Amino acid sequence: MNFLLIIFQRLVMCITYKITPGDYVFIRDLIVCSDEAYLNELYNEITRNSDFLCSFTLYESIKNNKKIKLLELNNKNIETGYNIFPKVFCEIADLRHLTIIGLNLCKLPNRFENLKDLKILNLSNNKFQEFPKVLFSLTTLKTLSININKITMIPSKIIEMTGLETLNINHSYNLKNIYVDLCKLENLKELDLSFNILLFANENFIDCSMYSDSHLNTNSGYCDENSSMDKHGETFSCLKNLLIHNNSLSLFPSYFQNFVNLEELDISENDFEKIPDEIYSFSKLKKLEINHNRIKIINIGNNIFNNMLKLCIRNNEILQCSISDNALQSLVSLDLSVNRIYKLDNNILKLKQLKYLIIFNNVLTEIEKYHHTRSGPSYLNLELKNISVLANIFYYNNIEKLIIRCSERFDGSIDIFENASANSKIKYLNLSNCYLANIPNTIFKLTNLTVFIANNNRIVELKNVFGT
Secondary structure (H helix, E strand, O other): OOOOOEEOOOOEEEEEEEEEOOEOHHHHHOEOOOOHHHHHHHHHHHHOOOOOEEEEEEEEEOOOOEEEEEEEEEOEOOOOOOEOOOHHHHHEOOEEEEEOOOOOEOOOOHHHHHOOOOOEEEOOOOOOOOOOHHHHHOOOOOEEEOOOOOOOEEOHHHHHOOOOOEEEOOOOOOOOEEEHHHHHOOOOOEEEOOOOHHHHHOOOOEEOOOOOHHHEOOOOOOEOOOOOOOOOOOOOOOOOEEEOOOOOOOOOOHHHHHOOOOOEEEOOOOOOOOOOHHHHHOOOOOEEEOOOOOOOEEEEOOOOOOOOOEEEOOOOOOOEEEEOOOOOOOOOEEEOOOOOOOEEOHHHHOOOOOOEEEEEEEEEOEEOOOOEOOOOOEEEEEEEOOHHHHHHHHHEOOEEEEEEEEOOOOOOOOOOOOOOOOOOOOOEEEOOOOOOOOOOHHHHHOOOOOEEEOOOOOOOOOOOOOOO
């Protein structure tokens, strides 16, 4: 037995083991098995294979809760070439967290149902071609990650996994359909279906064929237009976080409108040309990521997204952004970086709760003049055509941290701080890469300034512009 012992501040013991045909007796201390005949069967699985090797790390807390991560496994089935999961791990008491990533597994043994205390299971990057049926017996499992496998469907019996809160099944390139029972799990809060292009290629990927004939389209086996389970029928209130990025979507899957209490949604890396209208119905949405699409215009109407805290729309083709006065009333962070925005409008600057505006890699040629002061600091990161564009930003007297970068030199004469108020709140100012030849004398107006950075400029004479 090879092991490494580490004690963490939270009193967690960490031991790395290596099981071989010549070194395996120590596992008797890890398992709860009083049946000597079955214990010998566990040993035989190891000893009958001269090439058997399994290394794993065991983390054990002071409360005896265990976490195991399998690091290496050589226990091949001669006929299939896939590894066989060692049954000994099905007999470990108080196992809460099990990680089995990239070990060439295609099945789990029936004894896996013994792991009644298991809360977190990661089976990613293996060779599963179907959803392991033995998992249906693990009713207290909370988090299941089964990414990067060859599963073709999520079966109806998943409804038996009543404790499931998080399901990650991304990068499942063979996945074609999902039984509607998945949506009915009462505790499911997070669902990751990203990188599943084949799944979303079929508009009717939610399979309702386990329901009565009146709900079926006899040709396809999917919910028909009159089904009580269709997109306008039953709603599912538990799901809070949905990830469907990288799926080549140009339309939002209408069935997902049934997740009425969504708080986080990621539809990045798709083919949307606008924010999908269906999303506006998610009144409780707090975070929306719609990066790397083909959106050209943002138009957010009154009373839309008023619970949203973070909106990320970077790496699109946005030219203009229109936000109504009564929209995004709670927004704290707005990321519009890497677009084609040329004008910073006051409909962005006047967002009441906005603290972080990230808009770099948009070459601004104009900042709209907007007199505004409110409580709460703001952070801005802007890229300007040249430094002459900057002056109007100081009408907005709520900025605490300001980072500026310019794409070209300005040869004219301008006082960039002329609009700074006597009680300017700016504490941090970064004018690096702005082609500055000097530090403007009027920087003294920024009476609360504590950090000033001006790297990579063309300053030839450094004067004392800050006073003594």
